[in-house]
Amino acid sequence: xxxxxxxxxxxxxxxxxxxxxxxxxxxxxxxxxxxxxxxxxxxxxxxxxxxxxxxxxxxxxxxxxxxxxxxxxxxxxxxxxxxxxxxxxxxxxxxxxxxxxxxxxxxxxxxxxxxxxx
Numbered sequence: 001x002x003x004x005x006x007x008x009x010x011x012x013x014x015x016x017x018x019x020x021x022x023x024x025x026x027x028x029x030x031x032x033x034x035x036x037x038x039x040x041x042x043x044x045x046x047x048x049x050x051x052x053x054x055x056x057x058x059x060x061x062x063x064x065x066x067x068x069x070x071x072x073x074x075x076x077x078x079x080x081x082x083x084x085x086x087x088x089x090x091x092x093x094x095x096x097x098x099x100x101x102x103x104x105x106x107x108x109x110x111x112x113x114x115x116x117x118x
Contacts, residue, residue, distance in 0.1 A: 034063075071085050072109065081112040
């Protein structure tokens with residue numbers, strides 16, 4: 001089965017935050033677990049899906065382990081983690097990160113992307 005065929009029949013939700021296909025195809029995972037869901041992750045997922053970023057699979061997933069900082073989003077192409085992502089953040093993430101290759105600094109999860117200031 002070709003990747004395109006697999007993507008066409010793939011479900012939109014997975015219990016695993018990192019299915020095996022994430023290594024081959026760039027994916028955006030939006031946590032849909034309890035605390036992220038309470039903070040609006042279903043609408044964040046809808047915004048990513050509505051934007052239809054070219055060449056990227058957008059998928060809801062189980063817990064990403066960042067419960068106090070959700071909604072959490074993981075971009076697999078460069079293993080970038082975002083926190084507190086709201087629907088209004090989606091266009092900027094797509095334009096700046098996916099199209100221009102520059103992560104959105106203000107939304108980077110500082111637990112994953114440590115930043116030091118000297």
